Amino acid sequence: MSLYVLLASLLIIAAIVSTGVAQRAGVPALVLFVGIGVAAGSAGVPFTNYELGVNIGMLALAVILLSGGLDMEAALFRASLVPAGLLATAGVLLKTGVMGLIAWWLTPLDLLGGLLLGAILAPTDAAAVFSVLKGCGLPKRLQGVLETESGTNDPISIYLTILLASALTTGTASVGTMAGGVVLQLAVGAVLGYGMGRGLVLLINQVRIDSPGLYPVLALAGGLLTYAATDLVGGNGFLAIYVVGVVLGNAPLVHRHNIQNFMDGVAWGAQISMFLLLGLLVVPADLIPHIPAALLLTVGLVLVARPVSVVLTLAPLRLVGERFRFSLREQALLSWAGLKGAVPIILAMVPLVNELPGSTFIFNVTFVCVVVGTALQGLTIVPVGRWLGLATTAPPPPPLRIELAGAAPPGSAVLDVLLEAEAPAVGERLAEIAIPPHMIVAALVRDGTLIAPRGHIRFQPGDHVYVLTENADGERPPDAFVAPPETPEVST
Template sequence: MANGTLFLLVGLLLGVSVFGSKMSGRFGFPALLIFLGVGMLAGSDGLGGISFDDPHLAQRVGSFSLVFILFAGALDTRWKEVRPVLGPGVLLATLGVFLTALLVGGFAFLFLGFAPLEGLLLGAIVSSTDAAAVFSVLRSRGVGLRGGLKPLLELESGSNDPMAAFLTAALVSLLGAETLSWPRFALWALGQMPLGALAGFLLGRAALVILNRVRLDHEGLYPVLTSSLALVTFGAAESLGGNGFLGVYVMGLVLGNGRFLHERSLTRFHDGLGWLMQIVMFLILGLLVFPSRLPAVAPQGLLLTGFLLFVARPAAVFACLVRGAWGFREKVLLSWAGLRGAVPIVLATFPFTAGHPRSDLIFHLVFFVVLLSVFLQGSTLMPLARRLGLDEPSEPRPRYPLELDRTGHSSDETREIEVVPGSRAEGRRVAELGLPREVLILLVRRGESFLVPRGDTALRAGDALLVLADPAVLDRVEEGLTEAEEDPPT
């Protein structure tokens, strides 16, 4: 293929995927279906006729993409939101994944004709959920979830991929090993998660120091630096015998909840890079699959999907949340919100690279399960949340016409402070707030409008102030403005 044709084709595939994602919002299913569909149409069985049958390359591209997808998701995860649900989230991401893999493996052995270890491998591959798939459905309809459901789903889906990858790699090793040293295997297995988490934490702390102390001459080099830190974290964790995916997620979580230079611009960059990696990964996986082989696995795929959706996932959720404040309705919704996504398809390439004789069957079976899961759960999740009374209007994050980012020349940052009903700020003019001289109110958001504040601007309950100051000063100002007013102004 000539260079011009190749560049034209890649550009068209990316463009069609981006514009096709708008259809997902209109019809209420995740964008990944569009990306996979474009890849399948462009493949050897589709209209494009592109011949691609290299699972080794697909696995490398998938693993490379997952590093940046996990890093982008962790970088934008707020610790104060996930901290209240940390316990159940970690349980679902570890024990929940293990129980799902065990139950699906037993079902595959008893009813689908798989050998015991093969069945467990299939269960491990489909055991993780996809956060992007869940929240693309919610955002498309402007609907959120009540209480701690959203952060719990976000934490579980963002952190359960490492456990699924670990189980898959372990079972592939077991299937391919003619002789196996069980003590050595147990030592490797027990060290995967702790070493990965430790490497991610230490490199996350180091990344904060590097970003705040290194003064680069060009701002455009900072995204290159953070990308290199994500890749180094994955490589270091894997080299030490840990789980690289968990290492990257922990590193992004530590970095995203600290303060560093160019924080906003870097977060936006990695959000865009994460989307690019998702599209590239889905296109490659769509090219790898042969749609003509899907009907042959449809009977097994229907049985496996039904068991996964109606038995394995609910059993894992109810077992992990047997204690705590989660009611029956919340557990039902959490069970149905476990959409499968890109990670199971990437993990399904592992048997290919290991030379497993039934790797083609496993890959196409997993692909069928993911497609059916996304279609069924994606199209019915919101009606179920509404029927259970667990939905609520989603308030989009406001976009200010003025936005400042931290640089090396100043430690000041911006923060949104809401005027709470009954607080000291309600009903007062800006000049009457008694703010320190180093504090500047940049804008006042009132509903969907923005006001340039003046000394005589009267504040109302529900207003949001965009305030610029040093972080320590901002903490004191926020505490003073939101405290209850004993003698309201007349």
């Protein structure tokens, strides 16, 4: 037992240390996690239980979705739901069809096997999208669509994989039943996720616990309870736990930052564990013969299947209204940022568990496609976004984080505001600025120095201003600290 703990600890430490290297080099950390797992497997760390790998991967994905939902703004989620929902359903169907034809043409798989590979490669991955897009400077509108799509496109992919695997095993499958099942799963998941999320908010705010460290554990347990209960009654647990995260992240909540910090750490732990495990399942020597086919399929996926699905799925929305129209540049960025991750590799284990013909080929090709595609797209998202004129330089992280610990009233918080040169407060003294009565300037950080906010202090561009407010939910900083909005350009 001690030997396994020793090996696991060394692998996790190596993965965590590699995140710093990945950030400096611009390489998606998830690729390095998989690489460490592959290296450990090649060095003799044994793990070949595919069924256990599927179960661990699904549980890790649920935790990642809960954390991602906590960081999602409710208004952005609502604005993104229609286009993201279409990409997560019709878009997945289109990608499956296009990739199925490409795989049928380029690989030894028959049409049904090609469609199975297409279904496996179709979903974008929540862990990859959340981690890679954070701090990329992409427009919030597009980032919201990509994150919401990645949080909701697993049900249709899982259903299609099961449908096609069943067809290959038994020779029969009911498309109508499966289609109805997808709709029912999504509806049940959304309803139970929202209802149980609201109940969890009430419980967290009303229960009195002496140890503040138990509140994040309560939030995690409540999210996993929702995931499991929804799955047991026939709903989609992944959508349900994501909705719970969105509800928790946008409701007045005690110990909010404590919960978010804890869940961020747990989500990273889940990502590391999941990708290390997936790496351990791979035999590098088995990948080599399949690399040419995998590279061709990666090109087909990135340059053909994903763009076709984005363009055809979003085209009807142009008839609905201006808010749902996406320019050609925006569609190009949405196509390029469809990152893959653990979900396709987990789904690729389903044929192995069922011992389907060509299952080893499907798993190895999927693994190479995911690693190469994620590395390629993750490294180039920011340059492509800037080339398209859509990505901006992300603001620097705050040098200081001030949080309200203990049983602070729900909704109260400290807002961190970075003063831009155009903000009305720049050049003015604090005493001359109108601050709403329910707010107070609590601190000021300038060039790494903490400054007490006295009335004679004159604000400068780049100052980090910390504003204490009674109700941060739906609140914005004082107008004097916010630069006036730019006149929007007409998209072409």
